Amino acid sequence: MEQNQLYPIFLKLNVLNVLIVGGGTVGLEKLSFLLKSSPNATVLVVSKDFDEDFLRLANKYQVSLLKAPYNKLALKNKQLVIAATNNIEINKQIYADCKANNIIVNVADTPSLCDFYLGGIVTKGNIKIAISTNGKSPTLAKRLRQFLEDIIPENINELAENLNKFRKTIKGNFSDKVNQLNQLTEKLL
Ligand SMILES: C[C@@]1(CC(=O)O)C2=NC(=C\c3[nH]c(c(CCC(=O)O)c3CC(=O)O)Cc3[nH]c(c(CC(=O)O)c3CCC(=O)O)/C=C3\N/C(=C\2)[C@@H](CCC(=O)O)[C@]3(C)CC(=O)O)/[C@H]1CCC(=O)O
Numbered sequence: 719m720e721q722n723q724l725y726p727i728f729l730k731l732n733v734l735n736v737l738i739v740g741g742g743t744v745g746l747e748k749l750s751f752l753l754k755s756s757p758n759a760t761v762l763v764v765s766k767d768f769d770e771d772f773l774r775l776a777n778k779y780q781v782s783l784l785k786a787p788y789n790k791l792a793l794k795n796k797q798l799v800i801a802a803t804n805n806i807e808i809n810k811q812i813y814a815d816c817k818a819n820n821i822i823v824n825v826a827d828t829p830s831l832c833d834f835y836l837g838g839i840v841t842k843g844n845i846k847i848a849i850s851t852n853g854k855s856p857t858l859a860k861r862l863r864q865f866l867e868d869i870i871p872e873n874i875n876e877l878a879e880n881l882n883k884f885r886k887t888i889k890g891n892f893s894d895k896v897n898q899l900n901q902l903t904e905k906l907l
């Protein structure tokens with residue numbers, strides 16, 4: 719069976735600088751999923767034009783907008799870039815510029831020009847689950863996200879908070895702590 723070899727990580731987008739190029743339909747989809755998970759993300763969007771829905775969303779968050787054609791100067795101080803223009807040549811240029819500057823880049827909906835994929839994301843308080851189908855079916859990623867949102871109880875966050883409190887009270891060396899936490903949570907499965 720083919721295995722998904724992608725490595726998921728959980729990024730602090732408030733301490734990283736994100737650039738999105740393209741303020742149209744696909745740019746809006748990517749920005750809205752990004753902000754849904756990380757409302758405190760620092761994002762710059764460069765686009766020749768912005769759709770109205772795009773402006774409405776961006777104005778509610780820490781999103782800076784630059785109405786201009788893409789220029790590689792926009793890559794300055796960026797760690798993560800999403801290209802979402804409707805011009806494949808520009809998207810390829812952004813990809814090449816990012817590669818030349820060691821910046822990780824996602825050309826939206828173009829797996830061959832992605833260092834990383836965006837995932838389906840389930841959030842319940844402190845708990846977050848990221849889903850990837852290895853690019854095989856974004857629709858399945860969406861359905862799995864909806865399914866998990868439905869079946870994971872809202873109070874999973876209380877459990878995490880209580881375990882965090884307990885974790886702070888237990889004494890002893892590292893392996894004693896690990897044993898106590900493992901015993902307490904054994905029945906959860
Ligand atoms: C998860 C999610 C996150 C997000 O975007 O934030 C996401 N796509 C979502 C939805 C979605 N995207 C598309 C449809 C229409 C149905 C369809 O085409 O299948 C739907 C469904 C819908 O909207 O209902 C179009 C599409 N997407 C890609 C291609 C190109 C290709 O596959 O070759 C095409 C065809 C374009 C064309 O036709 O030209 C590629 C990618 N899309 C990914 C992520 C990455 C793989 C993730 C994984 O490993 O599964 C990857 C590889 C790269 C990337 O963009 O990061 C988000 C669901 C969020 C949610 O609801 O929770």
Ligand SMILES: NC(=O)c1ccc[n+]([C@@H]2O[C@H](COP(=O)([O-])OP(=O)(O)OC[C@H]3O[C@@H](n4cnc5c(N)ncnc54)[C@H](O)[C@@H]3O)[C@@H](O)[C@H]2O)c1
Pocket residue numbers: 739740741742743744745764765766767768769786787788802803804805806808827
């Ligand atoms: N819309 C969809 O559902 C969909 C689905 C699959 C694939 N795609 C593909 O994804 C791409 C983007 O589609 P879209 O619907 O978001 O297009 P769109 O026209 O809604 O948005 C494109 C945005 O890119 C900006 N742009 C264009 N050239 C630019 C440049 N040189 N510098 C900066 N900004 C620039 C435009 O101003 C616009 O805001 C297209 O290639 C499209 O074929 C779209």
